[in-house]
Amino acid sequence: MGRYVIRRLIQAIPVLLGATLLIFCIVFALPGDPIAALFGDKRPDPAIAEILREQYHLNDPLLLQYWYYISGVLFRGDFGVNFADVPVSQIMAGKFQVTLNLALTALVMEAVIGVGLGLWAALRRGRATDTMILASTLLLISVPTLVTGFVLQLILGVKLKQWTGLDIFPVAGTFAGWRSYIVPGFVLAGVSVAYLTRLTRTSLVETLRADYIRTATAKGLSRRRVIGRHGLRNALIPLVTYLGADLGNLMGGAVITETIFNLQGIGNQLFNSVYLREQPVVVGIVTVLVLIYILANLVVDLLYAVLDPRIRYE
Amino acid sequence: MKRTSTDVLPGEGALGDEPLLAVDNLHVEFHTRAGTVRAVNGVSYTVAPGETLAVLGESGSGKSVTAQAIMGILDMPPAVIPKGEIRFKGTDLLKLSEEARTQVRGQRIAMIFQDALSALNPVFTVGWQISEMFRVHRGMSKADAMKKAVELMDRVRIPAARQRVHDYPHQFSGGMRQRIMIAMSIALDPEVLIADEPTTALDVTVQAQIMELLAELQRESQMGLILITHDLGVVADVADKIAVMYAGRIVENAPVYDIYKAPAHPYTKGLLDSIPRVDQKGQDLYAIKGLPPNLLDLPTGCSFHPRCPYRQDNCVTDVPPLYEISGTRGSACHYWREVLDGERQ
Numbered sequence A: 001m002g003r004y005v006i007r008r009l010i011q012a013i014p015v016l017l018g019a020t021l022l023i024f025c026i027v028f029a030l031p032g033d034p035i036a037a038l039f040g041d042k043r044p045d046p047a048i049a050e051i052l053r054e055q056y057h058l059n060d061p062l063l064l065q066y067w068y069y070i071s072g073v074l075f076r077g078d079f080g081v082n083f084a085d086v087p088v089s090q091i092m093a094g095k096f097q098v099t100l101n102l103a104l105t106a107l108v109m110e111a112v113i114g115v116g117l118g119l120w121a122a123l124r125r126g127r128a129t130d131t132m133i134l135a136s137t138l139l140l141i142s143v144p145t146l147v148t149g150f151v152l153q154l155i156l157g158v159k160l161k162q163w164t165g166l167d168i169f170p171v172a173g174t175f176a177g178w179r180s181y182i183v184p185g186f187v188l189a190g191v192s193v194a195y196l197t198r199l200t201r202t203s204l205v206e207t208l209r210a211d212y213i214r215t216a217t218a219k220g221l222s223r224r225r226v227i228g229r230h231g232l233r234n235a236l237i238p239l240v241t242y243l244g245a246d247l248g249n250l251m252g253g254a255v256i257t258e259t260i261f262n263l264q265g266i267g268n269q270l271f272n273s274v275y276l277r278e279q280p281v282v283v284g285i286v287t288v289l290v291l292i293y294i295l296a297n298l299v300v301d302l303l304y305a306v307l308d309p310r311i312r313y314e
Numbered sequence B: 001m002k003r004t005s006t007d008v009l010p011g012e013g014a015l016g017d018e019p020l021l022a023v024d025n026l027h028v029e030f031h032t033r034a035g036t037v038r039a040v041n042g043v044s045y046t047v048a049p050g051e052t053l054a055v056l057g058e059s060g061s062g063k064s065v066t067a068q069a070i071m072g073i074l075d076m077p078p079a080v081i082p083k084g085e086i087r088f089k090g091t092d093l094l095k096l097s098e099e100a101r102t103q104v105r106g107q108r109i110a111m112i113f114q115d116a117l118s119a120l121n122p123v124f125t126v127g128w129q130i131s132e133m134f135r136v137h138r139g140m141s142k143a144d145a146m147k148k149a150v151e152l153m154d155r156v157r158i159p160a161a162r163q164r165v166h167d168y169p170h171q172f173s174g175g176m177r178q179r180i181m182i183a184m185s186i187a188l189d190p191e192v193l194i195a196d197e198p199t200t201a202l203d204v205t206v207q208a209q210i211m212e213l214l215a216e217l218q219r220e221s222q223m224g225l226i227l228i229t230h231d232l233g234v235v236a237d238v239a240d241k242i243a244v245m246y247a248g249r250i251v252e253n254a255p256v257y258d259i260y261k262a263p264a265h266p267y268t269k270g271l272l273d274s275i276p277r278v279d280q281k282g283q284d285l286y287a288i289k290g291l292p293p294n295l296l297d298l299p300t301g302c303s304f305h306p307r308c309p310y311r312q313d314n315c316v317t318d319v320p321p322l323y324e325i326s327g328t329r330g331s332a333c334h335y336w337r338e339v340l341d342g343e344r345q
Helices: A002-029 A034-038 A046-055 A062-076 A088-123 A128-142 A145-164 A177-208 A211-218 A223-252 A254-260 A266-276 A279-307 B063-071 B098-104 B126-138 B142-155 B174-185 B204-221 B232-238 B256-261 B266-273 B313-317 B336-341
Strands: B021-032 B035-047 B052-056 B079-088 B109-112 B192-196 B224-229 B241-246 B249-255 B323-326 B329-331
Touching: A002 A062, A002 A279, A034 A046, A062 A279, A088 A128, A088 A177, A088 A223, A088 A254, A088 A266, A088 A279, A128 A177, A145 A177, A145 A254, A177 A223, A177 A254, A211 A223, A223 A254, A223 A279, A254 A266, A266 A279, B021 B063, B035 B052, B035 B063, B035 B079, B035 B224, B035 B249, B052 B063, B052 B232, B063 B079, B063 B109, B063 B192, B063 B224, B109 B174, B126 B142, B126 B174, B142 B174, B174 B204, B192 B204, B204 B224, B204 B232, B224 B232, B232 B256, B241 B256, B241 B266, B249 B256, B249 B266, B256 B266, B323 B336, B329 B336
Parallel strands: B052 B224, B052 B241, B109 B192, B192 B224
Antiparallel strands: B021 B035, B021 B079, B241 B249, B249 B329, B323 B329
């Protein structure tokens, strides 16, 4: 097991390098001159611009620039500074907290609602409840986050307060503590909830057809125990994989949700930095996101072995 | 071991002439989109304590469905039992509540399945799965139940049971897995054990060991054993009597010796003739002509008539009853006398 973890971490290095290089190239290829962008409407003095270019290594070849950057990240944990000389790591720190809160809220909602609805549908397979749950998941998948986000913001954030006078869900921002994350969390989780519901339903229906379920029934166990212990334990395996991999998706997919609800998270920052051509910030954020992806996948793979004894890591 | 579960069967003990288990005119249908599949069409058989009944038939003959109906593990729907009784010590199981039925299942009537790899839960240790019987039905503590599991694994002769009790099903060989399946089924000393093709998935040498084990366990505990198989070779050594099924009906039932000596139904005869024999080496094997019947659309009259070498005109129209040949023997063939005498028409 220990050796497996080490091997997986070593395997992660080329993935990390590849992903950051790719992002580096894409940001590099963006049209426009970052130095010119720095001066806004004014035209920079060519001499000053040249000094700045030299200072930020903008005149060096792309690969050399990449090397300067990645060696700083890997050997010194230094993600560089933006054009205002603020360290990128400092910019990211607070924002990642917000996004992590949001993503975890979404993940918990996804797990509870998705698995719950999926189980309900599976146990009522072919009946009205099942059909209704399936239809509503289809609706959830079809409507873009942009729409659900604004609609829920209007109903739960604005109208609910007008109707009841209670300020339960804030319209935007994080000033209301954990309550600030409920509606955005739900919006972010929306599509994933729908997928997870369907996955749970399929997984349990499939599992309940297995021979060992028949055996469990033949042992004289109650239906509750047959489904709850023998069925669920097996049906959970693919769900854990999905949930783990989805944490990365949720963190990366938070851009729209964070913008709608004005949450100062990583998605918001990423959007602004791309807009401002803040190359070090963009690459820094993506690097950390890639790291989270890799770690989440590693945890999923390890959990897999815990859930399914047939899988062994050598 | 003393039985500690509450007895849910009224009138128990006053057995009289009632056999341990009696299936009486059982019908099972599956309602599917393609139509009604008549899987079991009036099956009757009985098992006495310590007796082994072999139910013989090819795939789709209804032998497993009958067994699942006895266990109460058919998926209903699509399965429906429109007619018939399954009496266990005189009580019709089909009339019991689901709760009462659960009390019988596994504790009084237990079942062994064909493929132990898929029939055992892959994510729990074998010890956990065996001991579950004691924990759930006898309310034992985890540690006590685990001790019981080790005892049972010893009893079915799994080497190093104490260590292997913590292994998972996939870590065992096929024969050992089937032993675990057996250990689990006999955990609570059931009175009837149904073995649904227990050796089909195993090597020939292992098959013999498993059958021997089953026979031995049965001798010790005087269980009634229903052995479902399509393998005539398995049957000969261990069965007391045989019921041959075809298209959801019993076409012949008889003490095992009688059937091997002289079958009284053309289908049984065909099965016996198709066993490879050393003294016929080099010759073509005998095969029953045609295909098994389509259960959605059974042939009129005798279901076997399209494949039968003894067929007469009335076979196409008249459903043969189970003619009584002797007190212990019956054949559902209008021309059982000719078959018995070995005359081919």
